[in-house]
Amino acid sequence: MRKLLIIGHIPSSNTLRLREAVLCGARKIQSEIVDLDCKTPFEANALDTLSADAIILGTTENLGYMSGALKDFFDRTYNETIEKKEGLPCAIYIRAGMDGTGTRRAIESIISGQKWRLVQAPLIFRGEWNEDFVRQAEELGEAICAGLDAGIF
Numbered sequence: 001m002r003k004l005l006i007i008g009h010i011p012s013s014n015t016l017r018l019r020e021a022v023l024c025g026a027r028k029i030q031s032e033i034v035d036l037d038c039k040t041p042f043e044a045n046a047l048d049t050l051s052a053d054a055i056i057l058g059t060t061e062n063l064g065y066m067s068g069a070l071k072d073f074f075d076r077t078y079n080e081t082i083e084k085k086e087g088l089p090c091a092i093y094i095r096a097g098m099d100g101t102g103t104r105r106a107i108e109s110i111i112s113g114q115k116w117r118l119v120q121a122p123l124i125f126r127g128e129w130n131e132d133f134v135r136q137a138e139e140l141g142e143a144i145c146a147g148l149d150a151g152i153f
């Protein structure tokens, strides 16, 4: 079995919808070999990362940076996971009121330190809420799960 770990910060109904859409997209694959594990950054720990075969990270942008919740996850798990998951396929989505670039840079920097592998360009859901964000989030979950299922990652 392979595990797709989805870690999404959900401080609002919109961000909950985004995380649910990612999960829904992954479920569409109906894989018999990929287990889905969906958590908030507060719930996730180093063992979750160590047992993952791919990871999708979702966060809001707050004050030009990733959410404190996601940063806390990295702070708690970095030392235990560093150099143990080299090449881990990873994807990111960011919900940002108006920007998102600071968050993208910060996460990419951590991912690069971890030597994880971004397998899709980060999605930034910027500006006024748009129902198309949900479709894109669903496609993200579907694509990453399909990649794991097919052994592409």
Ligand SMILES: Cc1cc2nc3c(=O)[nH]c(=O)nc-3n(C[C@H](O)[C@H](O)[C@H](O)COP(=O)(O)O)c2cc1C
Pocket (backbone or CB within 6 Å): 012, 013, 014, 015, 060, 061, 062, 063, 064, 065, 095, 096, 097, 098, 099, 100, 129
């Ligand atoms: C304290 C705080 C700081 C924020 N800082 C930023 C920011 O620096 N850049 C940005 O694009 N959005 C910022 N936002 C907007 C959030 O990203 C947005 O409220 C969040 O993604 C939830 O979006 P929603 O209204 O669609 O649920 C901030 C929101 C809060 C509450």
